[in-house]
Amino acid sequence: MATTVDPTSASTTDPSTGIGGTVxxxxxxxxKRQLQITYEIMGEGKPILLLPALSTVSTRAEMRGIAELLAPQFQVIAVDWPGFGTSERPPFNYEPSVYYSFLADFVRxxxxxxxxxxxxxxxxxxxxHLAxxxxxxWSWVVLVAPTWRGPLPTAMGENRWFYKILKQLVCLPVLGQFLYFLNTLAPxxxxxxxxHVYSNPNAVTPSLIQQKQRISRQPGARFAPAAFVTGTLDTVKARPQFIDLFQPLPVPVLVVIGEQTPPKSRMEMEVLVSFSGVQKCRLPGSLGLHEEHPAALADAILPFLKKFLSR
Structure with missing residues (x-):
């Protein structure tokens, strides 16, 4: 069972953790364990749900730019995934079933x-999957730089036994905290x-990294990111399974690809748009184009949004 409670704040939030709406x-x-999940609402009108990418520094704040651009015409809702952002981060066994259930419950x-x-x-x-x-x-789906394979499997191949051991090490009390600390150093x-994330290296400023580091070092921060990095949160294990999610399309889908996306990830996105019936759009940016180039993203999707939400 899930319930909502009164706003925790009626004011704008810290830009490093939120989108500037009501929390x-x-x-x-x-x-049988209750978790506090943080979400924000900004604007009025037809609702649009914003889901940040999963990463060591995942937070709804990365959707701030696109939220600010959409809020004058729509109601935007941005949520932090369980174990990420400012949502509660208990030492769960984080796996896909956690996120399937959470997203379905939250939407309902x-x-x-x-x-x-x-x-x-x-x-x-x-x-x-929930489509x-x-x-x-969903009435319409926009996927920005979609991925299906975690960072380590993408970089090093399908050594799942090794990644499972590494995840277990990171979850240990002392050694795990140290290993995770190394992974969140500013360099x-x-x-x-x-x-991998920004296309313009000059945009990666010390203040940006300090914000990301604060997100990554909250109590309990290492458990869910360790699952993501090692591929434990991958919803599929092979490319054909990912493409099968789009065939046939249960709802209209737009896939946005960053022109500076790293080669391996870019190839997977191009294969997806080539072998499914999705609409496609290419914009400047990399895996974090929604954060780095929100204006270009808004320009690309607003015509579609107005079309679908005017029905």
């Missing part, structure tokens, strides 16, 4: 009709953002 807590229960409890969802990165698999629900949860985060 709410969503109380969600998983295996928050909305009364099918909605538009704009999802970044690894959120794509969860959105497309099969009847009655439908490592800077390198990650310049190589």
């Amino acid at each position: 709410y807590e969503y109380l969600w229960t998983w295996k 409890d928050t909305f009364t009709e099918p909605i538009v969802v704009i999802a970044a990165g690894h959120a794509a698999g969860y959105v497309m 099969q629900h009847k009655p439908p949860m 490592f985060l800077t390198s990650m953002y310049r190589r």
